[in-house]
Amino acid sequence: MTTTPALLKIFKPCNTLMRDNMLEAFDLTGRVPKGQYSSIVEPLEARTAELQREVRKRGKSVIIVMEGWRGSGITRIINLLQPVLDPRGTRVHPIAEPNDIERDHGMFWRFWARLPSYGQTAIFDRSWYTATIVERYNGDSMKEIPASCIEDINNFEAQLISDGNLILKFFLHISKEEQKKRLNDIKDSPFTMQARYLHRKEGIYMVNRDFEMIDHMLMKTDMPSSPWTIIEAESMKYGYVRILQTFNSAVECWLEKGDGGQKEQNQTFLLKSVEESEESSLLQKADLTKSYTRAEYKPILQGIQESLRDLQVEVYKQNIPVVIVFEGWDAAGKGGCIIRLAESFNPRGYVVEPIGVPNDWEKMHHYLWRFYTRFPRKGHITIFDRSWYGRVLVERVEGFCSEAEWQRAYHEINVMEDELIRDGTVLIKFWLHIDKDEQLRRFNDRQSNIEKNWKITDEDWRNREKWDQYESAVSAMIRRTTTSRAPWTVIPANSKYYGRIAVLETVESALQKKIKEIK
Amino acid sequence: MTTTPALLKIFKPCNTLMRDNMLEAFDLTGRVPKGQYSSIVEPLEARTAELQREVRKRGKSVIIVMEGWRGSGITRIINLLQPVLDPRGTRVHPIAEPNDIERDHGMFWRFWARLPSYGQTAIFDRSWYTATIVERYNGDSMKEIPASCIEDINNFEAQLISDGNLILKFFLHISKEEQKKRLNDIKDSPFTMQARYLHRKEGIYMVNRDFEMIDHMLMKTDMPSSPWTIIEAESMKYGYVRILQTFNSAVECWLEKGDGGQKEQNQTFLLKSVEESEESSLLQKADLTKSYTRAEYKPILQGIQESLRDLQVEVYKQNIPVVIVFEGWDAAGKGGCIIRLAESFNPRGYVVEPIGVPNDWEKMHHYLWRFYTRFPRKGHITIFDRSWYGRVLVERVEGFCSEAEWQRAYHEINVMEDELIRDGTVLIKFWLHIDKDEQLRRFNDRQSNIEKNWKITDEDWRNREKWDQYESAVSAMIRRTTTSRAPWTVIPANSKYYGRIAVLETVESALQKKIKEIK
Structure with a gap:
């Protein structure tokens, strides 16, 4: 078993990171030292692949949530991750407009339907977070997602976690200038146009980038058993390394604990x-x-x-x-x-x-x-x-x-x-x-x-x-x-x-x- | 084991019935003799239930197709049949407008998705026949469904039959006067309005009741292993008895044969x-x-x-x-x-x-x-x-x-x-x-x-x-x-x-x- 190199900032449990104005104050200057990308990434990737196989053996699932500003590179990160992960054990779920059957059910129905079977990894390209904002959050003048929505999200995740699964939640963060550049690069892609879904609240994710609202959402859903990790994605390489590190540390930690923290629960x-x-x-x-x-x-x-x-x-x-x-x-x-x-x-x-x-x-x-x-x-x-x-x-x-x-x-x-x-x-x-x-x-x-x-x-x-x-x-x-x-x-x-x-x-x-x- | 009473016309293999102008010439005067309904229906129903359990034990499926003029009583027949059939082994599939995911696939995709698992019975309330007419048949001036559509239907059914399953196809037939009366009775039902799907070709099923076209369709898809049965539904009681009889005879015959005629196929x-x-x-x-x-x-x-x-x-x-x-x-x-x-x-x-x-x-x-x-x-x-x-x-x-x-x-x-x-x-x-x-x-x-x-x-x-x-x-x-x-x-x-x-x-x-x- 190789171990995660300590070259870059090591994964910190996110609940210690969460604070007001967190996103705006975030340091986006992190870069992978020149010429060292391969030597850092390759062992991390090998370890990620190995850990995923380990999870599979235990018969539990990993659920990866990818959120972030529009243009923050979710697709590119997934493209980097996919070859590392076992294609037989991984499925990407792009979340866009619900179809008409989905629209006729409760908001979480389509996420339940997409849950991985035990041993599998699911990557949600946008998730119940974006869905909450687009489908439930209607107060553009307020700065907070309603408490009942937050409760639903936390309940949903708690159900999965108490079943022994692991949830990893990433928010990809980039600067306004970088966002502008990237949005321009992808503006003709139909896969971006597919994101009509996001456009409905584009102020939040794009135009004015509603820091207060996103901060609030992240903070209120940053649970000890399903913490958020803010990923500095200004440099894709750096962001990718951070994701691999986080994945590896979190999975290691979770495998050590055994069965996803079920023990605490028994006592109550x-x-x-x-x-x-x-x-x-x-x-x-x-x-x-x-x-x-x-x-x-x-x-x-x-x-x-x-x-x-x-x-x-x-x-x-x-x-x-x-x-x-x-x-x-x-x-x-x-x-x-x-x-x-x-x-x-x-x-x-x-x-x-x-x-x-x-x-x-x-x-x-x-x-x-x-x-x-x-x-x-x-x-x-x-x-x-x-x-x-x-x-x-x-x-x-x-x-x-x-x-x-x-x-x-x-x-x-x-x-x-x-x-x-x-x-x-x-x-x-x-x-x-x-x-x-x-x-x-x-x-x-x-x-x-x-x-x-x-x-x-x-x-x-x-x-x-x-x-x-x-x-x-x-x-x-x-x-x-x-x-x-x-x-x-x-x-x-x-x-x-x-x-x-x-x-x-x-x-x-x-x-x-x-x-x-x-x- | 009780046997099917021979009181009414006994089920005839439909291919012998099929001929030109078949529907128009059909005798709709059949009625259950007064006062005898219960004594005829009850043993038939008991036998149907018994046969369904028998099919289940063999691990094969029964697929019942219900077609007919608009207002011919498909819903009422299903309501009569449902309490007879084991609810744990039966599912009704009402076929209406395809949803947006279904519309993005080939026509048969949604029927494949709805196929019963082995041992189960599926009742299709409208089916690939109506779907073919509504979705593929565009020539109102022609009197024939295109040969390629007929071929698709026959291929689809052949796949299911060679897998050992049984397909029963019913066309509910009523007179023009009776149809007018019934359509008037149900005109406010939202479940009828749901049949917007049918309205698109309402001439065929309703207004002018396109006998020639339906005759042609029935004849061309009346295969020895999946024959049509025209049900005289002018009297619901009579129609229901005919359906029970047909079900019972067909299932008995199929159970006797063993495995849905696979043997013939081996030789070739x-x-x-x-x-x-x-x-x-x-x-x-x-x-x-x-x-x-x-x-x-x-x-x-x-x-x-x-x-x-x-x-x-x-x-x-x-x-x-x-x-x-x-x-x-x-x-x-x-x-x-x-x-x-x-x-x-x-x-x-x-x-x-x-x-x-x-x-x-x-x-x-x-x-x-x-x-x-x-x-x-x-x-x-x-x-x-x-x-x-x-x-x-x-x-x-x-x-x-x-x-x-x-x-x-x-x-x-x-x-x-x-x-x-x-x-x-x-x-x-x-x-x-x-x-x-x-x-x-x-x-x-x-x-x-x-x-x-x-x-x-x-x-x-x-x-x-x-x-x-x-x-x-x-x-x-x-x-x-x-x-x-x-x-x-x-x-x-x-x-x-x-x-x-x-x-x-x-x-x-x-x-x-x-x-x-x-x-």
Whole structure:
């Protein structure tokens, strides 16, 4: 293993660098000493390549964010880096105008979709920072990105980091004179013209180069686990050397630490674990004696279905995304509820996403990745038949993830759902509740009825043996992921008719409420 | 197992039905006998559900195509079918206006992307038929879809069928009076308004209901292995029963046959196999003594790279998609060529797709699926580091697919490439050729050089032992997939410098040629 030469300024953790007027005061005079470029760069590059292979072996990802003034040389840096990095393990994501499907989702959706699988390196040529400025920041007279945007960014990065990945963030800095020169050189390039996206806020990145605003953004998103590095790119050679150095030191440091700092996080959860055990089951409050007869059920069902049909039309017209989550005991009747719900809807506007064991490709990503990428576009309804809550239910009980992982999941899920809701989504979460005796009756029915036989497997019986463990997992889930904006609805489902009506009524009133809010 | 009741007309293979004026002469008076609907439908539905589970077990897909006049009730039929089919195994794909990414690809790209994974059922609510009419058929005065479009459709379906899947195609037929009534009922639905897509050719589906044109289209695409069924949908109940019947008979018949008729296909390949063995290696013609010195190489390289830089700009401006395929012996220098090529390009306009073993999700699809979905959008360049030719190289030699499968692949690949080219793509295919001694030299070099050590694995040595088998696979590949529009370029690469220049020059002249054609 070669080590990084100490010839130039060595990488400093950026949080010590961040201060007011940081960019304006930045020293841009750094140059690689004449005639020494090759002898400095070559060992750095060899080390970078070696480190990237090392990261790959550990099965974690490196996410490189490239931001900077317009014309600061992001493309040129990437062109230098690409031959060094293993092309089989690296992908560049140029971020420009979102396409029409992307525009119909929350801002982070397209970044989730582009996350590298484990072992891969992603280079974002512009990123959620530029996207935040262009898509969310509307106050040209203010000098600050709104706190909620900053929070979203930090939450997003925290999700990736707590999953064990490494994020490296670079801001390429050049002087005004140099910028003018470079912009002139590239003014005819269609790839620059592609940056129409940036033009919308070109004052910030170009004309008056809004130092105050960029300073503020960098400072507020300069987290210990995902610090910014300002790159002096006045000389491309110097800038490139600084990037290699930073990459190497950061990756070395991260590899030494082991698993991306997960250890610290474990501690904070101990208290909550204790608290949980004291609690009596919230589920016991559900009144399972409620029921409807068939004669009562039929006309009520028909009435709500008609109402839901009209509501879907409104949802579609008003561009509202809707997410409906079904969780519940085995044989609680999720499938039956989903059929009654879906019958109301035009298939052009909804989809059912059945969630089972993640496939191998999904396993190569953050566990929320497969859900993010399935969220509905505006005006559309996605019904999840089981969901991300598997993390704190089956994965917890069966030990498919570590305790730290499922403990962390409550917070991660709350953050994700909050983002969905702020993006305008109607989110409805159902726990279909039956008691143990009712489940046994249904299992036996399935077992003995030849047409339902395929529905029951040995796994169902095995899960049933763990009823108590699942019960406490469910209680914890409901308590810790019930927020004012994303509450759970526990459906007493011992009576199938009652359960279905309760589900449809809940959806009906949630949609009515949202449509009223909008109008 | 229940059997399909013979109460109504039994499913007839549609090719016997197809004739001129078929639609106009069609009997639309069929009705379900009064009071018997439930007793007819319920056993049919149970059987449909059972058959779908059976298909799933076999690991093949069912693709249901729903076409018909505007207002003929596609949505209603799907709403009836959905609760019958397993929601975990079924997905509806409403086909409307392509989004901007889809519009930047060939017409079939979005259908490839939506193909179900093995075991799943896909219902296309409108399909490549409507897309062909709307996107390609421009002659309202003609009465026929152009032969090339018909050929594309038949090729597409043949690819799916020879992979073992089942395609069911329905055309929903109603009378003019009934259509008028229904269109009036749904005129305010936004899901109908979404069908702006159809409006473009509304004469065909609505106003004058172009019988001649639709007849022609149905007839020309009514293949023995993917026949059309005209559904009399004047009565929805009757139409639905007909669809269930057709589904059940077709699936039963297909399950009996075993593997979607692959057997017939095997025979036709025997002759070609013989032919192949007689042939001397085309590779031997490559002059491996050609070389450049470093002093010659450097300035030539620089010159071409500059030219390629400008050409990429043109490609981007002219909206030309470019696909560059690299195949070659292990250690032939593919990586080095790709780096030199990519150095010329702006990373915003190209991507390298390294192709390895397919992941589990990819394995759940047609082997070409993972390539189709990676094809570039207009103006972009995709460089494949290995490719679909793996099917007839490593998969053939290592026995990862059956002989029938790789034998069939030559034709399938030619069809796919031809489609690419007709969609305007520049396709360049390289075989990097070195001799056995040169490979040994390079392997030994990698083995002994600590910085290159990671590049060589036991697998490389194992592959080398099968040099002769690979050589005949390569020869067959080149011979059988060299077409006038998609020829192979064999690059003599014993001299790395010579090889790289030859590659870059080939790309240069191919791009120049295309740009000239367009201008």
